[in-house]
Amino acid sequence: MPESSLSITTSCILSLEMPYSERLCIRRTVYRGGNGPRVAIVAGIHGDELEGLYVCQLLADWLERMARENPAGLTGTVELYPAMNPLGLDTLTRAIPVFDTDLNRNFPGSPSGDLPKRIAHAAIGNLSGAALVIDIHASNIYLREIPQVRINTDFADRLVPLAQRLNLDLIWLHGAMTVLEATVAHSLNSVGTPCLVVEMGVGMRITPDYCRQLMTGILTLWKDLGVLAPDVELPSLNHLPLIADDSNVHYLNAPTSGLFVPVIEHWTDVRKGQLLGNIVSPLQGGILAEVRSPVDGILFTLREYPLVYEGSLMARVMARKGRLA
Amino acid sequence: MSSRDLVLMTAPLREDFTIPCHEIGPAAGNPAVSFVSGLHGDEINGIYILARLADFLTAVEEGAYPKLRLAQRVLIIPAVNVLGANTLRRAWPFDQSDQNRMFPGNQMGETTQRIAYTVLEATKKSAYRVDLHGSNLYFEELPQVRLYDPTPEERETARLFGLPAIMERSVSPVFTTTLMYSWKYWPGQSFLLQVGQAGSIQLPHCQQVFRGLVAFLGRIGVLEGVEVAEADQEALYFTRECSVRIYADRAGMFVSDKTLGGWVSKGQELGYIYDSFNGAVRTRVTAPAAGLLTGIRRQPMLFEGDLLVRICTR
Ligand SMILES: [Zn+2]
Ligand SMILES: [Zn+2]
Numbered sequence: 001m002p003e004s005s006l007s008i009t010t011s012c013i014l015s016l017e018m019p020y021s022e023r024l025c026i027r028r029t030v031y032r033g034g035n036g037p038r039v040a041i042v043a044g045i046h047g048d049e050l051e052g053l054y055v056c057q058l059l060a061d062w063l064e065r066m067a068r069e070n071p072a073g074l075t076g077t078v079e080l081y082p083a084m085n086p087l088g089l090d091t092l093t094r095a096i097p098v099f100d101t102d103l104n105r106n107f108p109g110s111p112s113g114d115l116p117k118r119i120a121h122a123a124i125g126n127l128s129g130a131a132l133v134i135d136i137h138a139s140n141i142y143l144r145e146i147p148q149v150r151i152n153t154d155f156a157d158r159l160v161p162l163a164q165r166l167n168l169d170l171i172w173l174h175g176a177m178t179v180l181e182a183t184v185a186h187s188l189n190s191v192g193t194p195c196l197v198v199e200m201g202v203g204m205r206i207t208p209d210y211c212r213q214l215m216t217g218i219l220t221l222w223k224d225l226g227v228l229a230p231d232v233e234l235p236s237l238n239h240l241p242l243i244a245d246d247s248n249v250h251y252l253n254a255p256t257s258g259l260f261v262p263v264i265e266h267w268t269d270v271r272k273g274q275l276l277g278n279i280v281s282p283l284q285g286g287i288l289a290e291v292r293s294p295v296d297g298i299l300f301t302l303r304e305y306p307l308v309y310e311g312s313l314m315a316r317v318m319a320r321k322g323r324l325a
Numbered sequence: 326m327s328s329r330d331l332v333l334m335t336a337p338l339r340e341d342f343t344i345p346c347h348e349i350g351p352a353a354g355n356p357a358v359s360f361v362s363g364l365h366g367d368e369i370n371g372i373y374i375l376a377r378l379a380d381f382l383t384a385v386e387e388g389a390y391p392k393l394r395l396a397q398r399v400l401i402i403p404a405v406n407v408l409g410a411n412t413l414r415r416a417w418p419f420d421q422s423d424q425n426r427m428f429p430g431n432q433m434g435e436t437t438q439r440i441a442y443t444v445l446e447a448t449k450k451s452a453y454r455v456d457l458h459g460s461n462l463y464f465e466e467l468p469q470v471r472l473y474d475p476t477p478e479e480r481e482t483a484r485l486f487g488l489p490a491i492m493e494r495s496v497s498p499v500f501t502t503t504l505m506y507s508w509k510y511w512p513g514q515s516f517l518l519q520v521g522q523a524g525s526i527q528l529p530h531c532q533q534v535f536r537g538l539v540a541f542l543g544r545i546g547v548l549e550g551v552e553v554a555e556a557d558q559e560a561l562y563f564t565r566e567c568s569v570r571i572y573a574d575r576a577g578m579f580v581s582d583k584t585l586g587g588w589v590s591k592g593q594e595l596g597y598i599y600d601s602f603n604g605a606v607r608t609r610v611t612a613p614a615a616g617l618l619t620g621i622r623r624q625p626m627l628f629e630g631d632l633l634v635r636i637c638t639r
Contacts, residue, residue: 016576016629016630017575017577017628017629018576019576019577019601019626019627020601021601021602094421098626100415105499112572112630113630114632115630115631117630118630142420178501182498253434253435256335257334257336258335258337308337309334309337309419309420310436311334311434311435311436311438311439312420312435312436
């Protein structure tokens, strides 16, 4: 039997001149084991979302330990793309700086367009054909989310069975929206490369428990797909997803402006009419508005950034509708 | 009173928040024409043009121009993104969302969705709807009418603004959340005017568009008594195919002394890309075809692939 090996290489998938002196480089690390399937993790498409960066680090650490202790355990290839929008991450900007455009509205991109289009094109070129791509997002700076997968119903048949193995708490099915056609997930799923979109945590922070929870799911899926050898030991799954769609998700938008102060923990069961928080004014005592749950359910989105304008989303409550069989 | 508050809502720490608008002319039915600008708070040309138009039409109503008469009502919203206009931000400053990606909006949704809903409700029943934009901080646009998958009537009406160029575009997926796109579901005609560059006022562009809007109101019969010169300049009609674009083949610093609206010949020098560290010329930018110079990069710091110049060929 040939001696098994696990190679680790870091390279640029796109290198581009910047206006003054520097070069921009989109970096990835590739872990190559056997001839099995190729999978990829994408993060940092939004420059204010950091949870996925830590997931990449946890996976890199795990894979490096594999390289030392059990190189034959990697039977396929793993690609980590932790920072698709490095300028955004450098400047604490959600969009791509200067271009002021959301990278995730620029797919599939083009090889000769402006910077966002080129990043998108390079990403699609490298990710297409993978057995599975997971695109990790961290909500935004305003809202905290439980670990969840968001799936366009157009692709539900193929993606839901994968998503159920990801060790997350929620699968949220949403209808097709034209505006989302320009996302990396839609572009990949359209060409037959399965791509799961994970949303979890909150912008500009990391939630280590969520990152480890997702890591367990990712490794499990990789083993299912044959990227990891059957004898590789993994922690067992300890989360089963609930299902949400337009029929059981209730949005709580602020009826007035002020400071939203929650009185309840995120990701807890709530009763209809239960107080979730108050809107108060820093200019006066008392309470401007009480925020109460419209249904029996689970509080799965909770505002993290306290200032609200009329209409600002403060929370989402999901009525239970069971789990997928 | 010719102005009212289109949107009135509380603010967390300031005075209550309003989006004021002008309603000028006979008060019957829906406004015949709706003008909107400042969906992007840094596009000041449009805000200036519509504020001046409101001043002019108010003066007409008050009898300052005895030969002129407003036959139908006109609605004017100089700035939708009021907080952005006051803080020089393109997006809605509170949550960085693009107000022109929130249509058709939602009465019960996010703040910008509520604003979008109200703006659409106020304007959608007008026979003519005009949305003024000012490109962005980087690129200067020759005043032009933009048509997106237009009807034959809109193609004809577009000429009534008397602007130097009419440009036709097809609808992209992202465009489906704009005010222009939402207007299309309603009877009537919709136009987007691109004017100059964001962040400052380019007075000649503004004067040209102001005259164009007055001529337009005259030609559609909303403002009676306007003398429109017979020999008004003929608008040039450009589809996507007659636009030639020059992109930066290198990063660096783009410098040009050209002004928009002139005709250039093939091979004519338009500017230089310099290495912004050592100052060496990297590229001498020349016109690949003869045509009208309709757009040019003004923010000099280039990434490779950035749009430098647009020339429209006959
Ligand atoms: Zn994101
Ligand atoms: Zn604009």
